[in-house]
Amino acid sequence: MSREMIKTWDARIVRRAAIEAFKKLDPRVMIKNPVMFVVEVGSVLLSVNLARDLLAASGERLAFEFQIVLWLWFTVLFANFAEAMAEGRGKAQADSLRRARTSLRARRLRDDGSIEEVAGPELRRGDVVIVSAGEFIPADGEVIEGIASVDESAITGESAPVIREAGGDRSAVTGGTRVLSDQIKVRVTSDPGETFLDRMIALVEGAQRQKTPNEIALNILLAGLTIIFLLAVVTLQPFAIYSGARQSLFVLIALLVCLIPTTIGGLLSAIGIAGMDRLLQRNVIAMSGRAVEAAGDVDTMLLDKTGTITLGNRQATEFIPFEGVSDRELAEAAQLASLADETPEGRSIVVLAKERYGLRGRELKGATFVPFTAQTRMSGVDYDGREIRKGAPDAIEKYVRQKGGAIPERMRETVERIAREGGTPLLVAEGNRLLGAVYLKDIIKAGIRERFNQLRQMGIKTVMITGDNPLTAATIAREAGVDDFLAEAKPEDKLALIRKEQAEGRLVAMIGDGTNDAPALAQADVGVAMNTGTQAAKEAGNMIDLDSNPTKLIEVVEVGKQLLMTRGALTTFSIANDVAKYFAIIPAMFVSAFPVLDTLNIMRLHSPESAILSAVIFNALIIIALIPLALRGVRYRPMPATAMLRRNFLIYGVGGLIAPFVGIKLIDLLIVALGLV
């Protein structure tokens, strides 16, 4: 899939959307959107009326009537266009996915052990296939034998190959990806049409899109408002007749269309599609819109320590020399022992020595490096007659004792302190002298504390999950600023924690990869499975993170919130707009019967015709103007709900009150200048 950001006004998408906008005029499609359906019915009615007037060549208002009809049709088309734009972005992504699903051939293993060649679509669940280097994996499945590096860039956009092997949490392979090295046996886990790729294409195309609960509720609200305005407009004619100012159908329908919430009605489905699309741009696939919505509501977030809160590797942060050893001496020995050590821990020791004591890395001529092995559990260097070793405390202790050295009293105490504080101790010895300890620490990711602060401001509780002991966990939790932690966590503890939070009415989000995460992923309201994870995990979750980046959960929540906020903001904006439209249209309707009503024409619009037309044009153009906002979502900054409400209320409520006054006035000036009325 192409990972480049798709521009809002990409020419191909715009062209396709423009055509789609006309196709969507089909009333069977329109009826799903009650607000715009009313506009379409109004447009049809007026078109018929206009045709009649044209044939009868009656009325000098033909030009005016023609323009009203034209702009009403534009209103419907613009709304359709907005939806088509949102879908178009998904379609563009689906196209590139489809390319990955080209006719795949498979080598199927028969029961008797022989191999037959079949077409990919013939594979059924349970079949076993053999895939060698350079071949495409024909279907979703599980590696049951072998290990291979796989290029998954077609799915993830990530060019670095990943390792897939039998057993464990890295056994799932996806159809359409390519094996780069070795050979694996894969058991197919899905029937044709149900593969991950198929589902993904359907999802991004919006084909499976169902309205989410909140979208349904909002639709009901909008339909209700439409009925109220229908009532207001239908009954206005009798009042107008009573007042001696009968209105033409053109004016009444123009008023109706201006009043009903067309702005949000026209953009609502685009907002929903765009929400899923924004997730996709962050390489997260939501299995349903419901999951995206739920993400905005998350109260509690379960985060794995490693990878999310801390960098995966530990780093040296302190040299602790024992009696009779200077800081510098210990640092130098540790540095020497680590120069050839390419592990992150080793490099971090070299870096620390340089930072603290200005010890530069140097070329060691004639040195013999002793690599780390699982047996010795230490590494080091023999150089210039010195034997320097560093490693796990018990290993070094044994080494020193063997050499007949003494163990300083402070050793045990230091090692225990470091462990208690959440760190890992390393000991450094030269010959039979135990020099001191190196403090290796779990390094909290940069900026993660601020991230958690933001989450707290949003009202989200963070819980760190770790296999560490409670003491270590508490230390890291405090440093990272998470609200709570679950130490020595077993999979069933996770599940229990989620159930507990949910029983208290909270919505829980978590991210996981392993098979043992599956129950918890299924239980969580928002379960993000990592793409590197097992098939079980992926099926249990309701989102898949293609990057397998545990921090992604935070972004998922933000997208969810943004989606809901955009809906609320545009609804508020749409309703607030009506005030100005009333001040444009009502005086225009009745100024001939009651000249004093010109007082209400506070925008000083040129004439009744120009006023009504300006309002209708504004109403149509605002949909186009807000498409980028609907697709991008309103700007989101983490802040408490009260502050956020105040901000959005000012921008979209008060702004929505004022904007149309300005807009309608400008359009009025323009159409008068152009002589359109």
Place this chain on the structure above:
Amino acid sequence: MTINGWLQILLFFALVLVVTKPLGAYMARVYQGERTWLDFVLRPLERLIYRATGVDERHEMRWTEYAASLLLFSLVSMLLLYLLQRLQDVLPLNPQGFAAVPPDLAFNTAASFTTNTNWQAYSGEATMSYLVQMAGLAYQNFVSAAVGMAVAVAFIRGIARRESETIGNFWVDLVRGLLWILLPISFVFALVLVSQGVVQNLRPYQTARLVEPQIVQSEGSSQQVIRTQTIPQGPAASQIAIKMLGTNGGGFFNANSAHPFENPTPFSNLLEMLAIFAIPAGFTYTLGRMTGSQRHGWAVFAAMSLLFFVGVAVAYWAEARGNPLVAALGVDQSASAMQPGGNMEGKEVRFGIAGSALFATVTTDASCGAVNSMHDSFTPLGGLVPLVNMQLGEVVFGGVGAGLYGVLVMVILSVFIAGLMVGRTPEYLGKKIDSYDVKMAMLYVIIFPLSILGLTAASVLLPAGLSSVSNGGPHGLTQILYAFTSGTANNGSAFGGLNANTLWYNTTVGLAMLVGRFLMIVPVLAIAGNLARKKIVPPSLGTFPVTTPSFVVLLVSVILIVGALTFFPVLSLGPIVEHLLMQIGQTF
């Protein structure tokens, strides 16, 4: 406007503020079945009632059963009241020998009092026997108020309960509201009113000799000299107490609270207004108490107060300013030590401008509908205030119970729109608002303009509707609009000027009242039932807060916008254009 006038308004509001908490807390105790100091007399009485009627007071009802009981009870009450009127000529306690009430008027009146509207298409002292007044109308004044309060309490329970199928027992809520709240307060209040000069007797009407004989001449007949005046009597005080307290508003006499036997002094005027607001204001505190969010209760109170002050300020300003056409004739309309100034047409001298404008605002904010001045004689803008107050859905304190559940529906809509703006699916005090709630809330909101606009539109098209109008032009439209607004909003105040006692208006206004009451109660109870079933989500920083000034501003905006957007077109053809025309010297 005078300082004295504003002090009266502020004094009134201060008194409302004072009673809100104790009354609200007391009501919470009553409806939650907690101990109160009246239990020693009322508890045995309550048990007796349940035993006699076979009510199991521990039985809890789902919303459907609650609604069915309520509707059945109201239907039976309405039928009884109808029969009582139709048979008053053969029933006792009819010293004036009034004939049976005609069917259309009896239907209208039965609907009117059952719905707590108390729209009166008749004049009490010339139509209804004492038996109808006491056993029919006064009885309905009590029970219709208690029904409204029961619905409010059921709604609050819906919000407060978690994962519950039930919302209380209608019969228990009805009985407790009557025994613990309405009866005791009315009893004390009636005595206070008597002390001010309100009559309370069963005597036939008295005849007094006029000090100064009057000469009258009606069209087509000869001059007549009037030397005597008939002075109506009756058990007024007891009925007026509940008329105010239960936001009923149906006057014992035709002149309602402008009549000296109903509202004799400025002090009685103040107390009557206080009685109108007491229970609706108290309910905001009850809401806070029962849902455990006292600050939310006060936030709702604040939103209502804000709308109240805007209304009273406009009405007082418009009336105190007087009539520019009268001013043009060289008449001094300024307030001075010798005269109240302003537009005094249709107002009682003992209440003055402030006392009348305040009363008009209060009685239409709450769905009371008692009047101490003729709203028809207000300036166009002054008359617009009562009209708009009702069109906002009677949520500015509103009717007893009805005001609270009305405003809570608006709260749900506010929370729904604004809740989204903070990036969460909307929730209200921990309850997620789902599409069912929105559907029912929108139903509630749609029924209201459907009845008002639909029936007004029909009336301006039909000769039957137009023939009752006493003024032409925009003022005539306002008269009709006011009638259906008052009926649908269950307010019952009359604009005056419209001859409402016709077959058309008796039937249509009667229907409007039934629709505005019962068709709107059903969705309210449905929401209550649906809310009660839900879990409570504990609040967090990300939750939309319903206790802050921002929420108050939002709620007020939603109430104003929904009301204004619905009724602005018709208002612009009625009072607004009338006001503008008056500015240039044209009246109707």
